[in-house]
Amino acid sequence: MDLMIALEFAGIVAALAWMGAAAVLGLILLSADRDGDDDAVLRAAAESALISRRGIRPAMSVTLLALVVLAGIGGFVSEAWVLLSGGLSLTAWVVARRSAEPACDKAIQMPHGAAPFQARQALRLLRGSLMLQLGALAALILTPGWSEAALLAGLAACLGLAVALARGMGEGASDAV
Structure with a gap:
């Protein structure tokens, strides 16, 4: 029983860290392209990739692991909220890992002329990943x-x-x- 409580605690702490990192990422994405400043867009791409890589993905992984184990133990695997949050989180994880973060890295390494265009595309991909994450977090909170x-x-x-x-x-x- 103590292991389940520890797993629940780890899942809750990871979900809170995930929400906090997602909020920071959202603020960076909102402020990135206000005035068309190319340097701000490149800075936002670098910061967003770092937050996604070091904050969101690890917290999301721990949250999903705790969710799957606890849902399996409790018999809730076929519930809608488990499947929705798991599917949306996994999709967001794949979008961030396979397309958004490499696009941010590519934009940072490009010459300054073409880099802002690539960075804006990468930030669009991160916005999509963030929307999927918000849906997953809503499914975790609302448990529909x-x-x-x-x-x-x-x-x-x-x-x-x-x-x-x-x-x-x-x-x-x-x-x-």
Whole structure:
């Protein structure tokens, strides 16, 4: 029983570290391209890759390991929140590890002329990974059943469509001016 309590504690601490690192990453990504400053974008790419590599991925891995072990012991493996948070976390981990972090490293090593474009692409990939992580954290916190998961997915789809439409309208309006 003491091992389960220690595992629960490790999972909670890792989830809190994951949330904190994700919040810092979100703030860096929000402030990266405010004024079109290329140096700020390159600095954000370097900092984001470091936070992702040394903060988010280890905390996410410990959280997922604790989740899988505790869900297996408790018989919750087929619950919606376990599968959703596990799937979203694994997808975010793969996106960060296989595409976003190498793109950030490549942008840092490129000549200054082409580096900001590559860094902006890398930051877009990190934004996608961060959105997946936020979905995984929401599934961990809300612990939805299958019917609630379907409602949350519909709500997320509507929110994503609204953001895409707002961005499209904003780009069209700025092109017209």
